[in-house]
Amino acid sequence: xxxxxxxxxxxxxxxxxxxxxxxxxxxxxxxxxxxxxxxxxxxxxxxxxxxxxxxxxxxxxxxxxxxxxxxxxxxxxxxxxxxxxxxxxxxxxxxxxxxxxxxxxxxxxxxxxxxxxxxxxxxxxxxxxxxxxxxxxxxxxxxxxxxxxxxxxxxxxxxxxxxxxxxxxxxxxxxxxxxxxxxxxxxxxxxxxxxxxxxxxxxxxxxxxxxxxxxxxxxxxxxxxxxxxxxxxxxxxxxxxxxxxxxxxxxxxxxxxxxxxxxxxxxxxxxxxxxxxxxxxxxxxxxxxxxxxxxxxxxxxxxxxxxxxxxxxxxxxxxxxxxxxxxxxxxxxxxxxxxxxxxxxxxxxxxxxxxxxxxxxxxxxxxxxxxxxxxxxxxxxxxxxxxxxxxxxxxxxxxxxxxxxxxxxxxxxxxxxxxxxxxxxxxxxxxxxxxxxxxxxxxxxxxxxxxxxxxxxxxxxxxxxxxxxxxxxxxxxxxxxxxxxxxxxxxxxxxxxxxxxxxxxxxxxxxxxxxxxxxxxxxxxxxxxxxxxxxxxxxxxxxxxxxxxxxxxxxxxxxxxxxxxxxxxxxxxxxxxxxxxxxxxxxxxxxxxxxxxxxxxxxxxxxxxxxxxxxxxxxxxxxxxxxxxxxxxxxxxxxxxxxxxxxxxxxxxxx
Numbered sequence: 001x002x003x004x005x006x007x008x009x010x011x012x013x014x015x016x017x018x019x020x021x022x023x024x025x026x027x028x029x030x031x032x033x034x035x036x037x038x039x040x041x042x043x044x045x046x047x048x049x050x051x052x053x054x055x056x057x058x059x060x061x062x063x064x065x066x067x068x069x070x071x072x073x074x075x076x077x078x079x080x081x082x083x084x085x086x087x088x089x090x091x092x093x094x095x096x097x098x099x100x101x102x103x104x105x106x107x108x109x110x111x112x113x114x115x116x117x118x119x120x121x122x123x124x125x126x127x128x129x130x131x132x133x134x135x136x137x138x139x140x141x142x143x144x145x146x147x148x149x150x151x152x153x154x155x156x157x158x159x160x161x162x163x164x165x166x167x168x169x170x171x172x173x174x175x176x177x178x179x180x181x182x183x184x185x186x187x188x189x190x191x192x193x194x195x196x197x198x199x200x201x202x203x204x205x206x207x208x209x210x211x212x213x214x215x216x217x218x219x220x221x222x223x224x225x226x227x228x229x230x231x232x233x234x235x236x237x238x239x240x241x242x243x244x245x246x247x248x249x250x251x252x253x254x255x256x257x258x259x260x261x262x263x264x265x266x267x268x269x270x271x272x273x274x275x276x277x278x279x280x281x282x283x284x285x286x287x288x289x290x291x292x293x294x295x296x297x298x299x300x301x302x303x304x305x306x307x308x309x310x311x312x313x314x315x316x317x318x319x320x321x322x323x324x325x326x327x328x329x330x331x332x333x334x335x336x337x338x339x340x341x342x343x344x345x346x347x348x349x350x351x352x353x354x355x356x357x358x359x360x361x362x363x364x365x366x367x368x369x370x371x372x373x374x375x376x377x378x379x380x381x382x383x384x385x386x387x388x389x390x391x392x393x394x395x396x397x398x399x400x401x402x403x404x405x406x407x408x409x410x411x412x413x414x415x416x417x418x419x420x421x422x423x424x425x426x427x428x429x430x431x432x433x434x435x436x437x438x439x440x441x442x443x444x445x446x447x448x449x450x451x452x453x454x455x456x457x458x459x460x461x462x463x464x465x466x467x468x469x470x471x472x473x474x475x476x477x478x479x480x481x482x483x484x485x486x487x488x489x490x491x492x493x494x495x496x497x498x499x500x501x502x503x504x505x506x507x508x509x510x511x512x513x514x515x516x517x518x519x520x521x522x523x524x525x526x527x528x529x530x531x532x533x534x535x536x537x538x539x540x541x542x543x544x545x546x547x548x549x550x551x552x553x554x555x556x557x558x559x560x561x562x563x564x565x566x567x568x569x570x571x572x573x574x575x576x577x578x579x580x581x582x583x584x585x586x587x588x589x590x591x592x593x594x595x596x597x598x599x600x601x602x603x604x605x606x607x608x609x610x611x612x613x614x615x616x617x618x619x620x621x622x623x624x625x626x627x628x629x630x631x632x633x634x635x636x637x638x639x640x641x642x643x644x645x646x647x648x649x650x651x652x653x654x655x
Contacts, residue, residue, distance in 0.1 A: 114145055122146055126161055134164035136171055159184050160195040166202045174208035181215075193224045197233070204236035212237055228259045235265060239272045247272075248281070267300050274304060279313040287319065298330055305332060309339025314347050326355055334365065338374075345374040348381030369395070373406050380413045386427050389442055393431055396439035407445045414449050421449050421460070425467055432474050440475050440483070443467075447486040451493065458494040465499055468506075481512055488521040492528065500525050516547035524553065527560045527572075536568040537636055543577060554578050 114122065126142045129135060139161045146152040163180055166172035177199050184191050191199075196215050203212045212234065219226060226234070231254050238247035251269065254261060266289060273282045282304060289296060301324045308316040317340050324330035332340075337356050344352040353375050360367060372395045379388040388410055395402055414424060424446050428438050450464040464487055471479055484507050491500035504522060507514060519542040526535035542549070549557070554577075561573035572578060 114141060119146060119150060119152060123157075126157075130161050130164050134161070134167050136165040136168050139165045154187075154189075156184070156189055156192050156195055159189065159191070160198050163195060163198045163202060167205050169205055172202060172206050174203060174206045174211050177202050178208075178211055191218065193219070193227070196224065197227060197230045200230050200233040200237070204233040204240070207237045207240040209237075209241060209243075228254075231259055232262055232265045236268060239268055242272075242276075244272060244276065244278070263294070263296070267297065270296075270300060270304065274307040277311055279308060279311055279316050283313075283316045283319065290323070298324075301330055302332065302336075305330075305340070306336050309336050309343070312343060312346075314343040314349075317343055318349065318352055321352060321355065325359060331363075334360070338371070341371060341374045345377035345381065348378060348383075350375075350378045350382050350384065350387070353378035367398075367400075369400050369403065369406065372400060373409075376406065377409050380409045383413075383417075385410070385413070385419065385424065386430075389427050389431060389438075390436070392439055392442050393436040396441075397437050402439055402441040407441050410445050411448050411452075414445070415452055419449070421446060421453060421463055421467075424449065425470075428474050429470075438474050440477065440480055443471060443475055443479070444483055444486065447483050447490070451486050451490040454490045454493040458496065461491055461494045461496045461499050464490050465502070468503070478510065479512070481507075481515055481518065484512060485515075485517045485521060488518065488525070492521055492525040495528065497525055497529050516542065516545075516549070519545075519547065520549060520553045524556055524560075527557065527569075530564075532561070532564060532566045532568040532572065536572050537639070539572060539575070539577075540636075549577060 114125070117125065122142050122145060126139065126146075129138050129142070143158055143161065147154055147158065159180055163177050166174075166176050181191060181195075181199065184195075196219050199215050200212065203215070216226075216234075218224075231250065235247050235250045235254075238244075238250065247269070251261060266285070270282055270285060273279070273285075286296065286304065301320055305317060305320040305324070307313075308320065321340055325332060337360060341353055341356040344350075344356065357367065357371065357375055360371065372391060376388045376391045379385075379391060392402065392406065395406070413419070428442055428446070432438050446467060447464065450460050450467070453460040454464075468479065468483075468487060471483075484503055487503050488500050491497070491503065500522070506512075507518070519538055523535045523538045523542070526532070526538060557578050558573055561569040564570075
């Protein structure tokens with residue numbers, strides 16, 4: 001005799017509210033929108049362990065026992081039901097009391113290998129996935145098969161698996177963890193220590209300080225001890241929230257509790273501090289880590305070295321370079337090496353600078369002028385002037401052209417430290433005796449030092465001229481025009497006109513082509529001596545070479561000539577090359593004449609035609625003035641020949 005079918009109507013549930021049957025429910029949450037929107041999976045309910053049905057007051061409000069059913073995020077263990085679903089189910093039960101419905105197959109989304117496993121094997125597979133790498137897809141497939149299809153009673157381990165599935169950095173969410181914890185509490189399932197630590201692990205990836213504090217309060221209320229892994233998760237969550245000081249306090253507390261900080265957490269701390277520019281704290285942490293005998297990854301060392309170079313943290317950069325690069329454990333990029341070399345030059349650490357240069361050479365890189373200049377700066381900052389001159393010799397021997405920037409730091413150091421010019425010259429002579437090739441730029445530095453000392457000590461001219469006479473023993477190629485200009489300016493500063501003219505004759509006899517700076521120094525030297533005529537003649541030579549006076553020289557000429565009534569002083573003072581306003585006025589007058597000629601259609605009359613139109617008296621005056629200019633020109637040429645200036649016949653463009 002077949003048993004009578006049990007009719008579950010509304011009266012039955014009113015009398016037995018704790019009784020429930022297996023039914024098909026759906027998610028209490030609305031379907032998510034966006035790129036994670038998928039077809040919602042049916043929620044998982046159990047028949048082996050009935051739970052109290054809690055009806056909602058509205059159709060779109062989920063009950064207290066619910067969970068997210070989106071396959072891209074998590075899977076539910078319990079779900080609230082809607083009135084329309086319950087009513088339709090009970091109506092079908094009343095209309096067909098003697099028939100049994102065949103349950104729908106819901107294993108089409110489950111992997112084939114899982115269908116063949118028994119429950120114990122599935123539980124073992126679930127535990128394996130939880131321990132190795134929690135994955136939303138795998139965990140939800142296993143739980144769907146266990147709870148929804150095979151009606152296994154959900155327990156704390158299943159909830160822990162769903163919570164750990166939210167460690168997914170893309171699909172996990174702290175809101176889902178909160179919902180699962182609330183569901184466990186409402187279902188009467190106590191969250192054990194492993195479940196709460198799993199929640200802390202999720203919050204280390206998706207920080208939520210309110211939920212973290214709630215989890216910690218639950219653990220404290222239940223007298224549960226925070227494990228070393230839990231400490232790591234709490235610190236990681238604080239770092240994700242940029243609560244760096246609080247995270248470091250927790251790390252210090254961990255050290256007092258003798259809890260070893262794992263490498264992954266230490267790396268996160270270092271990366272976070274580097275992002276915020278706290279390199280002093282990074283240096284302390286890494287130094288303590290090394291002293292404890294623990295190693296760090298090479299990418300971490302490389303990142304710290306790069307950030308140290310960006311923030312000019314020399315102590316950190318030197319520490320990393322000594323421990324990793326010098327020992328051959330790391331090969332930094334060229335820009336990083338340049339940053340370390342720049343910091344070493346600024347700090348005067350010659351050993352580190354040499355180490356960087358040695359590393360670059362071992363890598364097969366051809367050093368450029370900037371890298372050598374950094375090495376020179378390092379020697380100068382360390383006070384080793386001889387080594388700096390030796391580096392300049394190395395640059396010259398490797399065919400690297402030197403510039404003023406290569407020796408500026410040398411001159412600044414010698415002036416600031418009041419280095420004796422004779423001592424600097426002896427350094428160059430010792431380098432020459434060691435068979436080194438001394439560049440002319442090194443001699444130029446000593447000459448510039450003499451020029452500077454001439455402001456306070458006029459006797460420096462004797463030393464400067466003496467260095468010039470010995471120059472061929474140091475540099476066989478001889479002095480260039482810049483050295484002559486520097487020495488002539490030295491003579492002018494010391495008001496030693498005789499030595500200045502000696503240097504000028506030396507230039508003429510050796511065929512050194514003067515430039516605009518040479519004529520400026522000679523003109524100013526003549527004006528200082530009150531010889532305005534010679535100064536004006538040299539000025540005319542400068543104009544013939546189409547050279548221009550600097551603004552500073554123009555000002556000095558106007559100042560000196562303003563206090564004299566000499567004819568040549570007046571001509572110099574109001575020359576268009578000396579006064580910009582006069583030059584502009586001449587240009588305006590010339591432009592007006594050109595415009596007037598264009599309007600009238602007349603062009604300037606050639607000199608020959610102009611003389612034909614003159615009267616006899618006008619022609620005699622014109623010829624007299626022409627002979628006078630000729631005699632003046634011949635006198636100037638004769639004086640130039642006597643002083644040796646006639647040998648400077650060169651193209652104006654090359655001068």
